[in-house]
Amino acid sequence: MGEQRYNMTELLICVAARQIPDNVTVFVGTGIPMLAASLAQKMHAPNLMPIFEFGGVGARLEIPPRAVGGSRTFYKAIGAYGICEVLETACRGFVDYGFIGGAQIDPYGNVNSTIIGPQYYPPKIRLPGSGGGNDVGSLVWRTIILMRHEKRRFVPKVDFVTTPGYIDGPGAREAAGLPRGSGPYRVVSTLALLDFDEETKRMRLLATHPGVTVDQVIENTGFELIIPDEVGVNEPPTEEELRILREEVDPERFYI
Amino acid sequence: MRILESGVGKLIQPPDMDAFREWNREKKSRAMVDKLMTEEEAIARFVTDGCYLGTELYGTVRAPMSLVREMIRQGKKDLRLVGQGVLETDLLLGAGVVAEMDLTYIGLELYGTSQVFRRAAENGRLKQIVEWSNGALTWRFKAAAMGVPFLPVRVMLGSDTFKHSAAKVAECPFTGQKVCLVPALILDVTLMHVHRADRYGNAQIDGISGFAHEIARASKRLIISAEEIIDTEEIRRYPERTIIPYFLVDAVVHAPFGSHPGEMAYMYARDEEQLREWVEASKTEEGTQAYLNKYIYSLSNHQEYLEFIGQERLEALKAAMEGR
Numbered sequence: 001m002g003e004q005r006y007n008m009t010e011l012l013i014c015v016a017a018r019q020i021p022d023n024v025t026v027f028v029g030t031g032i033p034m035l036a037a038s039l040a041q042k043m044h045a046p047n048l049m050p051i052f053e054f055g056g057v058g059a060r061l062e063i064p065p066r067a068v069g070g071s072r073t074f075y076k077a078i079g080a081y082g083i084c085e086v087l088e089t090a091c092r093g094f095v096d097y098g099f100i101g102g103a104q105i106d107p108y109g110n111v112n113s114t115i116i117g118p119q120y121y122p123p124k125i126r127l128p129g130s131g132g133g134n135d136v137g138s139l140v141w142r143t144i145i146l147m148r149h150e151k152r153r154f155v156p157k158v159d160f161v162t163t164p165g166y167i168d169g170p171g172a173r174e175a176a177g178l179p180r181g182s183g184p185y186r187v188v189s190t191l192a193l194l195d196f197d198e199e200t201k202r203m204r205l206l207a208t209h210p211g212v213t214v215d216q217v218i219e220n221t222g223f224e225l226i227i228p229d230e231v232g233v234n235e236p237p238t239e240e241e242l243r244i245l246r247e248e249v250d251p252e253r254f255y256i
Numbered sequence: 257m258r259i260l261e262s263g264v265g266k267l268i269q270p271p272d273m274d275a276f277r278e279w280n281r282e283k284k285s286r287a288m289v290d291k292l293m294t295e296e297e298a299i300a301r302f303v304t305d306g307c308y309l310g311t312e313l314y315g316t317v318r319a320p321m322s323l324v325r326e327m328i329r330q331g332k333k334d335l336r337l338v339g340q341g342v343l344e345t346d347l348l349l350g351a352g353v354v355a356e357m358d359l360t361y362i363g364l365e366l367y368g369t370s371q372v373f374r375r376a377a378e379n380g381r382l383k384q385i386v387e388w389s390n391g392a393l394t395w396r397f398k399a400a401a402m403g404v405p406f407l408p409v410r411v412m413l414g415s416d417t418f419k420h421s422a423a424k425v426a427e428c429p430f431t432g433q434k435v436c437l438v439p440a441l442i443l444d445v446t447l448m449h450v451h452r453a454d455r456y457g458n459a460q461i462d463g464i465s466g467f468a469h470e471i472a473r474a475s476k477r478l479i480i481s482a483e484e485i486i487d488t489e490e491i492r493r494y495p496e497r498t499i500i501p502y503f504l505v506d507a508v509v510h511a512p513f514g515s516h517p518g519e520m521a522y523m524y525a526r527d528e529e530q531l532r533e534w535v536e537a538s539k540t541e542e543g544t545q546a547y548l549n550k551y552i553y554s555l556s557n558h559q560e561y562l563e564f565i566g567q568e569r570l571e572a573l574k575a576a577m578e579g580r
Binding site: 030031052053054055056063066067068069070071072073074075076080081082083084087091114120121122123124125126127128129130131132133134135138139160161162163164167172173175176177178179255 | 313314315316317318340342359360361362363365366369370373374377378379380385387388389390391392394395398409410411412413414415416417420425433434435436463464465466467468469470519521522526528577578580
């Protein structure tokens with residue numbers, strides 16, 4: 001991205017922030033999701049209600065937290081509860097959006113953050129495990145997945161389904177007992193913005209990042225993507241977004 | 257109720273609700289007795305080799321680090337452990353004292369994957385890992401706290417997290433839909449750090465409560481460490497703040513900066529420098545042992561640890577914590 005006036009992290013944060021409207025509840029973790037929620041709160045979504053899994057509800061995201069249970073996750077918040085309260089709130093259908101990440105994703109939005117390799121134990125590579133990922137991906141209405149876009153990460157079948165997406169197609173979530181109408185909503189990758197086809201529940205390209213071609217996205221995806229007739233291009237970060245991001249969201253430049 | 261699927265993971269700690277009731281009747285005193293003691297005494301009295309252990313909250317946040325360090329110092333081993341872990345679990349794994357785990361997450365959050373966990377899992381030194389989600393584990397504590405053998409929940413369904421858990425999928429007798437049944441988890445010992453407690457164990461926590469409420473009620477033994485020991489009159493003045501009543505508690509330890517290098521809401525910030533030191537040190541087995549030597553084995557107790565960290569640094573951490 002050479003002479004760009006922004007870096008990849010900043011672009012991801014901006015594209016992720018634009019997916020969240022005002023007056024919604026969002027499960028956020030530390031890092032990019034937190035910065036995206038903070039940016040959205042300061043741009044177009046002043047009433048965005050961030051929820052952190054260890055109990056923080058409705059914090060003013062003035063200083064970026066460094067841990068999902070850190071004190072900044074309930075700084076000037078509406079409520080400071082515990083895990084049960086916030087996850088049970090999601091169980092009852094009160095949480096609209098949630099962010100998760102992972103090491104692998106498949107065409108149905110199933111995400112792996114547990115192990116890499118064919119054998120469960122001992123594994124070739126051990127990753128952290130579900131944490132709140134499975135809870136968020138099971139319970140919120142719309143899951144947004146953040147991914148580094150590489151062929152080895154966008155795979156036909158993930159090595160381990162830590163968090164279910166649409167599992168193996170239409171109706172599979174409901175058949176498994178997961179809440180009706182929930183599931184993956186967007187994938188924000190380092191190359192593009194993607195969603196899921198309503199009919200097949202397979203991943204579909206929505207828009208490429210500035211300077212990225214459709215072919216590049218296809219080349220870096222290990223399965224067949226649905227490519228619609230018209231593919232958009234994401235707006236690069238605006239001057240205003242960058243100013244707020246650098247001066248207000250993460251002035252210590254801890255993340256960006 | 258028709259069972260449709262069973263996870264293949266081991267049920268490390270099978271629930272026995274009547275035995276738990278009897279334990280609580282016979283082994284937990286209702287008398288207001290002074291339980292104030294040192295880390296050394298609390299760990300020596302209540303933590304045994306091979307016991308099933310939990311900690312609350314986690315690693316860098318309101319974590320019982322002075323108790324965890326003391327446990328490693330005393331060489332408690334073959335532990336069966338539940339958790340999400342950031343630093344406390346890392347130290348236990350680094351010390352090689354964990355045999356089996358009910359696990360949801362072990363990592364270093366923004367610093368990435370845990371290198372000691374990777375080594376312990378990839379070389380098979382950890383004998384058993386059973387997968388859960390944060391919600392599933394907390395609801396397992398909640399089931400124990402409710403005195404029921406399981407709870408139906410709507411997470412882990414349709415995943416390999418379920419497959420490698422000890423949960424079951426059943427057909428709900430009321431709706432006909434599939435539900436995930438998570439077994440109650442009764443712990444032998446829980447270590448927890450709180451803002452303040454009296455000498456009997458009545459405890460208060462400021463800010464978020466994580467899973468303190470549930471795990472405290474799911475444990476046969478509960479060791480509380482507190483930043484501050486307060487008078488019972490202070491407890492009685494604000495009874496709505498008592499998240500843990502004294503009869504759940506077996507030991508109370510006065511541990512100022514007990515969560516260091518983690519943070520304590522409204523009191524002190526986390527020690528980023530020492531956290532980074534661990535991130536670097538834990539990349540190799542030698543570095544890990546050197547860190548454990550420096551901060552645990554070569555110091556005889558929490559008081560010495562605090563002197564080693566130094567008053568100036570601790571004061572700076574206090575100043576770095578933002579207010580309300």
